[in-house]
Amino acid sequence: MELDKIDRAILIAIQADGRATNASLAETVGLSETPCARRLKRLEAEGYIEGYRAILSKSALKLGLVAFALLRFGVHDRQLADRFEREIQAIPRIISCHNISGSADYLLEIVARDLDDYGTFLRDVLRALPGVTSVESTLSLREVKRNAGLPMP
Incomplete structure (x- = not known):
């Protein structure tokens, strides 16, 4: 309709x-x-509204760091990608994950308490994910625009 x-x-x-x-x-x-x-x-x-949720405060939850990580795979195998995507679903601090085109395979948005916390997460979790051969991180200095919703055509 x-x-x-x-x-x-x-x-x-x-x-x-x-x-x-x-x-x-x-x-x-x-x-x-x-x-x-x-x-x-x-x-x-009709599926125009998928659900309702609250927007939580990162600062109140002591999640002061937002990082965007570009993950690259050495081998492009469907089963490996499926396993990676299943594991990503179970990691709460990864708040979004996109399979992308270009020089990387996935773009992740990650929250952490601080730089030390992110460094530990990078070493112990991200680099250990199936298929990942390299991780490039970019840190957010400040949020200029928050997800304000989708535009209406």
């Missing part, structure tokens, strides 16, 4: 505040509550 202007407004509003009540959401998009709730359920059922 095509998204209309109201559907897009609902998606924009819910990205900004996933805890918005149906009443406030309806008011924001200019609908009464029942049709707004129906549309929201339809958007969920």
Whole structure:
């Protein structure tokens, strides 16, 4: 089904505040509550909304370092890549992982307490992952823009 202007407004509003009540959401998009709730359920059922979550504070959780790691494989084998991807899923401090094109095979976003903590993680965990032959790290100095949600076409 095509998204209309109201559907897009609902998606924009819910990205900004996933805890918005149906009443406030309806008011924001200019609908009464029942049709707004129906549309929201339809958007969920059709897969436009995958879920809801809270954004946690890295500083409150004492995770002061964000690193981006480029991982390279020596051998490109499907079974090895599958094993690597399964293991990545079980490591909480890796907050995103992308299979990429270019000179590296994967790009990981990782959080750590500090540089020493990241160094230990790099040595003991990243370099020990199946298939990994090299790791290149880039450290974030500050976050300029946080994931603000997807743009609406």
